[in-house]
Amino acid sequence: MSKITHKMYVDGQWVESSDGQAITVLNPSNEQVVGYAPQGTRDDAKAALQSSAVAQIEWARLPAQKRAEYVAALADKLEEQGETFAQMVTEEQGKLLTDARGEVAGSVGFLRYAAESARRIEGEITTSENANEQIWIQRVPYGVTVGLLAWNYPLALAARKLGNALVTGNSMVLMPPADTPLTVLEFGKLVEQVGIPKGVVNIVSGLGTEVGDELVRNPITKLVTLTGSSEVGSILYRSASENITALNLELGGKAPFIVMDDIDVDEVVELAVQSGFGNCGQICTSNERMYIHETIYDEFMAKFIDKVKALKVGLPTDETVDVGPKVNAREIDNLIGHVEKAKAAGATIACGGGKPTGELFKQGYWFEPTVITNVTNDMAIMKEEVFGPIVAAMPVTGLEQALQFANDIDLGLSGYIYSKDVRTIMKAVNELEVGEIYVNRPNGELLNGFHTGFKRSGIGGEDGKYGLEGYLQKKTVYFNYG
Structure with a gap:
């Protein structure tokens, strides 16, 4: 144009x-x-x-x-x-x-x-x-x-x-x-x-x-x-x-993505990737921090990281591409800052973590889809909104700990819960301190819903x-x- x-x-x-x-x-x-x-x-x-x-x-x-x-x-x-x-x-x-x-x-x-x-x-x-x-x-x-x-x-x-x-x-x-x-x-x-x-x-x-x-x-x-x-x-x-x-x-939001051990791992991994990296992570309801039941954590994360590594970064006009550029240079600097702060706190960059290499990426505002592990819930990467293609993850002992960690933050826009047990789902629905909850589905509001946030x-x-x-x-x- x-x-x-x-x-x-x-x-x-x-x-x-x-x-x-x-x-x-x-x-x-x-x-x-x-x-x-x-x-x-x-x-x-x-x-x-x-x-x-x-x-x-x-x-x-x-x-x-x-x-x-x-x-x-x-x-x-x-x-x-x-x-x-x-x-x-x-x-x-x-x-x-x-x-x-x-x-x-x-x-x-x-x-x-x-x-x-x-x-x-x-x-x-x-x-x-x-x-x-x-x-x-x-x-x-x-x-x-x-x-x-x-x-x-x-x-x-x-x-x-x-x-x-x-x-x-x-x-x-x-x-x-x-x-x-x-x-x-x-x-x-x-x-x-x-x-x-x-x-x-x-x-x-x-x-x-x-x-x-x-x-x-x-x-x-x-x-x-x-x-x-x-x-x-x-x-x-x-x-x-x-x-x-x-x-x-x-x-802003910092959506918790809670996964219990009774789910179909392959299905929820797909939803986690979709909800974390859609629009280059530039969605207020994006999956930014995952709390995965410890009994399935290793399997879930291995499959999740493989899926993230397979995401294609490239021109947004290419319909085979999964992740396009960030909006400006300031946003890239912000993402680099989040990654460096996480590394300094002892976290592991499981994949991504910087700008992609190659001729295509010499100009423009590009960042690799990134997964951060070995985190604790008091780290900044689990508290501060990233608004980019970065997802952090940690294991939890069960729903009680997941809810405790999820609510230990001053933001409360949205959250996710994945389980086949209606009692587990209802406990999460009742206790998550957010204005919008996605149950066993990816993010995305509907016209006749109500998009609202709690806290800040x-x-x-x-x-x-x-x-x-x-x-x-x-x-x-x-x-x-x-």
């Missing part, structure tokens, strides 16, 4: 940054320039918020079903241009093309589910202690909302947040991730094409320290929804406190009817008709 210079979408117009600065977007496979995005300013963010505030009033007055028609049309447009968007995702993010097609399909699904939810926005009527009176609980939009997106699934996250925000009567300012802004800006063209009124959707690209900070701190903003790291979430939490702005935070993994959540409710606040009416 040719290099593209994008503009931001503000108040129905395509504009450059007010100071003329731009972000250069590189292809993670070869470090070649993919295109350019405006590096917006605080003034650009303010303009977008002001536009959203004006537009939201009339948007909220539309019937929910009418708003849904726009969102459904957006889904249709995206589906029509799906291959173009998949290639854009692959080029700027490094995601395997097959996975990028899945991201586009998922984005279409998010929009369609949101559109279908228009008839599900409900309130309640309850009795009053007073004569001739009813109490109404209405669900109403917040007003101006802000969607801050992560680089690992830029298009899907835009669709996931925007669909629900619009159907519920909010306007939204989207801030694309600085590493992967182009697909989201291109998505803005579809917003324009389907005729969503100007100002209802604004897209401002830039840096979190300037554009993101303004969007969060500005009193016009009534709800901020972020997908990002726990560290960024903590900063945002403090910033939003100035105006008591509502927050919906989906933050966030507040609020996305998907399903509870995700929709996250974009609505409650208004109580005491209606006296006497």
Whole structure:
């Protein structure tokens, strides 16, 4: 694809940054320039918020079903241009093309589910202690909302947040991730094409320290929804406190992958590899730390390491490839740091552990699929989110120890349990301190579930009817008709 210079979408117009600065977007496979995005300013963010505030009033007055028609049309447009968007995702993010097609399909699904939810926005009527009176609980939009997106699934996250925000009567300012802004800006063209009124959707690209900070701190903003790291979430939490702005935070994870001794080893090994190395490990629900029953540990790990060694690293456009590049050089340095810290603590690098060799890998941001063993649960590799193709593993004496180790952490997004014993499964379901549990299956949320985290993994959540409710606040009416 040719290099593209994008503009931001503000108040129905395509504009450059007010100071003329731009972000250069590189292809993670070869470090070649993919295109350019405006590096917006605080003034650009303010303009977008002001536009959203004006537009939201009339948007909220539309019937929910009418708003849904726009969102459904957006889904249709995206589906029509799906291959173009998949290639854009692959080029700027490094995601395997097959996975990028899945991201586009998922984005279409998010929009369609949101559109279908228009008839599900409900309130309640309850009795009053007073004569001739009813109490109404209405669900109403917040007003101006802000969607801050992560680089690992830029298009899907835009669709996931925007669909629900619009159907519920909010306007939204989207801030694309600085590493992967182009697909989201291109998505803005579809917003324009389907005729969503100007100002209802604004897209401002830039840096979190300037554009993101303004969007969060500005009193016009009534709800901020972020997908990002726990560290960024903590900063945002403090910033939003100035105006008591509502927050919906989906933050980092360090998923425990618990395997008991009554399972089919070969089957679960496949699921462990799939859940650990999909999207180069750049998924918040990835298998990052495994607790394997000691009676099957040696067999399981031998087969697991063999499978990991067999993973093919290469160009994401090659459909025979299993693992593509990381998104940027900073992420590679972070992975190297995790490996070195683990080695210094006494862990063993069972396979991988660095950059692959060969002509293909001289340019780009590559890292070998890596397995780390001989760990203890107090090591950083078992506590800190890696967000890359690294999985650490240790044996456990049984479920009690696995649960103890799994919960001994300040993150709680997701977890896995593999067993054929329903009592074992239910104990894990009841005691794992996470918001999402995968039982005898790989990771991957569904549209009508609820994706949420405990502890420092966030507040609020996305998907399903509870995700929709996250974009609505409650208004109580005491209606006296006497």
